[in-house]
Amino acid sequence: MGKRAVNSKKKRWRQLKQTWLPPIIFLTPAALLFVIFFVYPLFDAIRISFTSLKIQAGQPQQVFVGLKHYRNIVLLDTDFRIGFKNNLIWAFVSCVAEISLGLALAVILHRGIRFGRFFRNAWFIPMVLSGVVVGTLWAWIYHPDIGIINAVLRLVGLGDLARPWLGLDSTTLWAMIIITTWYYTGFNMVLSLAGISAIPEELLEAARIDGTNEWQNIRYVIVPLLRPVLVTEWVLCFSGKLKMFDIPYVLGVGARAAGETVVTYLYRRAFQWGTIDLGYATAVAVLWSIFILVASLVWSHVLRSREPLEY
């Protein structure tokens, strides 16, 4: 080849290196971890959900069964349905409670109270605790013998109202709803607070001059302006509840119908029962994940504002 041709080839090679070498070096560690521990298992999960996977004497045996698992889950699996129902009730009630409480607290903080910083930090504390810790704390609060709730009831003479709050089927779900409200309200409060702080003072001022009292102020001014934030809170909250595992598992109610959630059910099916079909458990996981994804998309679409907010 002529010298000029060789030079231009070298130049192109250099340019290629310049565009591609830095990205490759910087991205590879992350990409490696991501692909190995996430992407591959993800596809594998989908694949497994179409098979019947049993571990006999340490050796896996796979048989392709197509959509059989999915059909069984939807049509036959009562445990799944119970977990599903519980999860939905829990998600709805808890999210409504958390978000409205969080909003109320945020409004109070925004208006300004003495020691506001202290209160804000205090109200956020539950969020930094582990799910195991939260479950333990509340298991004892609800404890029939040494629990605070029953102790106080007995103290004020309402002793016959005392009961095993987590043990009774009728109260289990509500007890857990209170726990997650306690746990996550701080998060929603912080988000709402940030959102309210972003509203220009003049708008709130104008509303006040127009003679609205506080309640109207909140309903007709703050909430509409806060809509994107509230929708985000709802989507995060709702999908978070659907994925909930730590608390029902730690409370030990996951094994009972009243406290089952889909993920605890999944865990039990996959890792705690004897000769189970891992393919089935994986199918439950895939189905559930699709549901969560769809639900999140539906919520964010349905709840978003009609016109763009301008202020």
Next chain:
Amino acid sequence: MTKDRAISWQENERARTVRGVQRAILYALVVLYTLFTIGPVAWTVLLSLRVNKEIIRAPFSLSTFPRWANYSDLFGQSKYLTYYGNSVLIVVPAIFVGTIIAAMAGYCLARFRFTGREFIYWVFFTSILIPPALILVPLYRQLVAFHMINTRWGLGMLYMASSIPFATYILRSYFVTIPPDLADAAKIDGCNEWSTFWRVMLPVAMPGVWSLATFSFLLYWNEFLYAVVFIQKDAYRTLPLGIQYFRGQYVFNFALISASVTLASLPVIIFYAIFSEQIIKSFRTGAVKA
């Protein structure tokens, strides 16, 4: 329209009393809610400093307070120290290495231009929506094949890998806000991409990196699902697992369990006490991006 008539002093007085009462009620509710929030935590700390038999007999009495021996029992009678050590050994390196890896990836996605960049970004972004429970089963088989079950480094790598999408996303948006002139100036001074990153861009991005690190600390320290699935040997248990195990082992020793719970939450609470601004802000940024 504003009410334009003059009000009598009686009406003024009444309005002020009403406002005063409203304020009082407000503060009462605030205090009540604060008790509700901190109550369980304070109660457990209290329990951890009492004699166990007495807790069962008389829930409210304080006569045996404080009993620090519960804590020494904790370390003497059980493997609590091991659990603590495991948590630290897993979480700290995972944060350190994981944040750096995510910073590199985030910087790459923010700064370099190459085909497929948007695609990679989109992949990271959407994978945040996928629940970890989905990949439990195949992940388990994978880790078995890699001999990573019941190992500290195995769980650590898993923690890092699972936070890559989120962390990269956050750091990328942070790097995007840094003016490119900074990098150009460094290049003029003779740095190549690598040293530009380490000497200039990363230090500048420290607030965002630090914010992510504190958030990750909370996440990893309290993590339970992966830990309970991938660690079965007692020697490698992390704190959350340890606490759960205690509850099964020492069912009626409330004092001991509360001590374990208090001590386990201490690092996060101290962290939170020091970095509360940071932490709250990082929760906010994380959610807003979502």
